[in-house]
Amino acid sequence: xxxxxxxxxxxxxVRDASGSVCGRLREAAVSPQEHATRVAFLVVRTAxxxxxxxxxxxxxxxxxxxxxxxxxxxxxxxxxxxxxLLKRDLLDQQIIDVHGRKVVRVNDVxxxxxxxxxxLTLDVVAVDVGARGAVRRLxxxxxxxxxxRALLEKIPPRVIPWQYVDLxxxxxxxxxxxxxxxxxxxxxxxxxxxxxxxxLPPAEQKAVFEALDEEVAAETLEEIDPxxxxxxxxxxxxxxxxxxxxxxxxDAAADLLGDLTEKRSDEILKEMxxxxxxxxxQLLEFGEHTAAGRxxxxxxAVDDAGTVADAVEALxxxxxxxxxVATVYLTSAGNRLSGAxxxxxxxxxxxxxxLQSLSEKASTCAPDTPxxxxxxxxxxxxxxTLAVAxxxxxxxxxxxxxxxxxxxxxx
Amino acid sequence: xxxxxxxxxxxxxxxxxVVGPGFITANVDNDAGGIWTYSVAGxxxxxxxxxxxxxxxxALVVVQEMASRMGAVTGKGLSDLxxxxxxxRVTFWLMLALVITNxxxxxxxxxxxxxxxxxFGVSRYIVVPVAAAVVWLLVVKGTYDSVEKIFLxxxxxxxxxxxxxxxxxxxxxxATFAMVTRPEGTxxxxxxxxxxxxxxxxxTTIAPWMQFYLQASVVEKGVTIRQYSASRWDVIVGCLFxxxxxxFIIVACAATLHTxxxxxxxxxxxxxxxxxxxxxxxxxxxxxxGLFNASxxxxxxxxxxxxxxxxxxxxxxxxxxxxxxxxxxxxWLYTVLIVAGAGVLLVPxxxxxxxxxxxxxxxxxxxxxxxxxxxxxxxxxxxxxxxxNSLLFNVIAWVTVVTMIGLTITMLVTQx
Numbered sequence: 001x002x003x004x005x006x007x008x009x010x011x012x013x014v015r016d017a018s019g020s021v022c023g024r025l026r027e028a029a030v031s032p033q034e035h036a037t038r039v040a041f042l043v044v045r046t047a048x049x050x051x052x053x054x055x056x057x058x059x060x061x062x063x064x065x066x067x068x069x070x071x072x073x074x075x076x077x078x079x080x081x082x083x084x085l086l087k088r089d090l091l092d093q094q095i096i097d098v099h100g101r102k103v104v105r106v107n108d109v110x111x112x113x114x115x116x117x118x119x120l121t122l123d124v125v126a127v128d129v130g131a132r133g134a135v136r137r138l139x140x141x142x143x144x145x146x147x148x149r150a151l152l153e154k155i156p157p158r159v160i161p162w163q164y165v166d167l168x169x170x171x172x173x174x175x176x177x178x179x180x181x182x183x184x185x186x187x188x189x190x191x192x193x194x195x196x197x198x199x200l201p202p203a204e205q206k207a208v209f210e211a212l213d214e215e216v217a218a219e220t221l222e223e224i225d226p227x228x229x230x231x232x233x234x235x236x237x238x239x240x241x242x243x244x245x246x247x248x249x250x251d252a253a254a255d256l257l258g259d260l261t262e263k264r265s266d267e268i269l270k271e272m273x274x275x276x277x278x279x280x281x282q283l284l285e286f287g288e289h290t291a292a293g294r295x296x297x298x299x300x301a302v303d304d305a306g307t308v309a310d311a312v313e314a315l316x317x318x319x320x321x322x323x324x325v326a327t328v329y330l331t332s333a334g335n336r337l338s339g340a341x342x343x344x345x346x347x348x349x350x351x352x353x354x355l356q357s358l359s360e361k362a363s364t365c366a367p368d369t370p371x372x373x374x375x376x377x378x379x380x381x382x383x384x385t386l387a388v389a390x391x392x393x394x395x396x397x398x399x400x401x402x403x404x405x406x407x408x409x410x411x
Numbered sequence: 412x413x414x415x416x417x418x419x420x421x422x423x424x425x426x427x428x429v430v431g432p433g434f435i436t437a438n439v440d441n442d443a444g445g446i447w448t449y450s451v452a453g454x455x456x457x458x459x460x461x462x463x464x465x466x467x468x469x470a471l472v473v474v475q476e477m478a479s480r481m482g483a484v485t486g487k488g489l490s491d492l493x494x495x496x497x498x499x500r501v502t503f504w505l506m507l508a509l510v511i512t513n514x515x516x517x518x519x520x521x522x523x524x525x526x527x528x529x530x531f532g533v534s535r536y537i538v539v540p541v542a543a544a545v546v547w548l549l550v551v552k553g554t555y556d557s558v559e560k561i562f563l564x565x566x567x568x569x570x571x572x573x574x575x576x577x578x579x580x581x582x583x584x585x586a587t588f589a590m591v592t593r594p595e596g597t598x599x600x601x602x603x604x605x606x607x608x609x610x611x612x613x614x615t616t617i618a619p620w621m622q623f624y625l626q627a628s629v630v631e632k633g634v635t636i637r638q639y640s641a642s643r644w645d646v647i648v649g650c651l652f653x654x655x656x657x658x659f660i661i662v663a664c665a666a667t668l669h670t671x672x673x674x675x676x677x678x679x680x681x682x683x684x685x686x687x688x689x690x691x692x693x694x695x696x697x698x699x700x701g702l703f704n705a706s707x708x709x710x711x712x713x714x715x716x717x718x719x720x721x722x723x724x725x726x727x728x729x730x731x732x733x734x735x736x737x738x739x740x741x742x743w744l745y746t747v748l749i750v751a752g753a754g755v756l757l758v759p760x761x762x763x764x765x766x767x768x769x770x771x772x773x774x775x776x777x778x779x780x781x782x783x784x785x786x787x788x789x790x791x792x793x794x795x796x797x798x799x800n801s802l803l804f805n806v807i808a809w810v811t812v813v814t815m816i817g818l819t820i821t822m823l824v825t826q827x
Binding site: 091092093102104105107129134137138199201202203204227228231 | 485486487494495498499500502503630633635725726728730
């Protein structure tokens, strides 16, 4: 078993079963539908056009590629539709390094060449993103190959194993055929995905957001720079955009929709589920820089006549963000705010304890409180959450500390 | 009527949202070297070279429009695209050449900064280090938006030259007619110096770095193809303004220096000095201040634009949002260009003219490649979709490219 670099293979002369040179090697293709890493065929440029040399017919590789079949049996190469072309799709292109969490440019592709039976199997093992691949491509053909090998040995390799590589393909149909699902990317923290997405050109940003799971896409979108958020949502079709916006925190969703043109935000709202739409529309009506504009309507509120067990049950049912559960709010008839209990006190109290006996006075502010004053309240009272109540004392939403931090950072 | 007003208002708002990259790039082109060339053209040949301004401006618009359109359509920088379409080896040599020629340009800009303030009696041992520090900090500590605003203001300062041109009391009628009439007297045309000057005039207008800078800033600004028609106006207005400024510099020098027979001008600062007794104190001050502004402005843009282009093309981490240890090549390249570019001016007896000639030669060699790559890229349907060049555009662009190549070769041959 040995490692070969794609750049060493390309341009090699190809001899068929008869031993005569019939063309030059131009491409290597992987067919992800059949095997995730194995080279399915090589593309040979012959006098009659580009032909596909099946991998099973490759006897040896090197300055010359030897095949075990006659060139006349090789079928014409039909294009890149269902196959991953290593040169076209990888060499010099940008990929996502899932392990290193960044976008990198590929200098070379490394393959394992393994003699099996009467032919070679070639498997993609890694992409080279370091100086070794760069130097190889720069001086290859200019110095003797043994000198080059000796030189390259001295350069420490910088490669990304193939399983940590996520390809960026902007054509949705081809993405499906090549089985590009951004599995590696989806497992990363949304904030890291956001950093990566911000480094990509618009078409590639769109591609990632089309392919990501809706929930991950929503969390990622919340972490992205507002200007980029807008351009991404503008580029997606409204159906997909609505699916993602539904999964976002209502306050973040409202902020974002508020930044879009009215026409675009209406289109997206129209595609959303009625419940989510109602929440977001309500939030949209408040100014963005007020308490109501910043608040989320996803919070835990329990009837103040209940017990700790009721509160725990409400927490179980809750599917909003984990920042919002830091405080459990108590309400009386007509959704009037009557108190608040920190999560810790619920956790350490027996299930049959009455909530009223744990209740503290809730910190509140009016919906039209400017965000600067909101921040002052958080600072002064060392809050984790702040309730927003209307003039009748009804609880309309809460602001969490992380909202305040991003509010302060964005000035 | 009201509807019409509203429509215009929308258009103006759209335009203001994307104005910047095209305007700034075209104006930076009137840098220390450019101003010197225009001054000499006016001083030696009076109004007889003014006709060249029209075709040159058209060529400038055509080339800049391609860069700007590529940025808006692909969202990628020019060096990214060259790397992706033409491979590593080509990109490597191109980037190496770009660093060399831009390094020469950076030196020229700092020389402009130094000589313009020396006119006011400030020593270069103070000016150059301060200017280098200001440039470094401005770009590293500023955000794209704030830096762009400063650059736009700097572009506005070029009005200095227009005012200086007016103060020189030129013969307006002659200057205007010179743009559309054949220069009188065949002895002028057959003059070797005249052709040489013409080549220099055109050559100073379209430079490789501009294409990289313009496309990168269109991308950075997030201009998309939907906003593009406004962006195109940014390019056109920028090029026109830059051309008008150049016209006034030529006219100012023609009306004074040429008339008085002062033709030996060694630098842009020289031109300002020579204007003093002929066009008056104000014209002199405006010329000197304009040179300072132009040189500092270009010195701020060239190093960072080079660092971006090289790192993106060769795959190094880049961007001012990265920390120094995350993008070491980017920051080092940027810093070395500034420190070395400014530092050589403080070395006594440094062979600056020789280095500048070398940089000009490399510039001339790189330019055809960059232009041809741009043409190939803007005609690539897979990349540009429906936004490929139209036939008419291609014709103008290829004529421009072939002329540029021809003129550059002529210049290189005559220089050597």
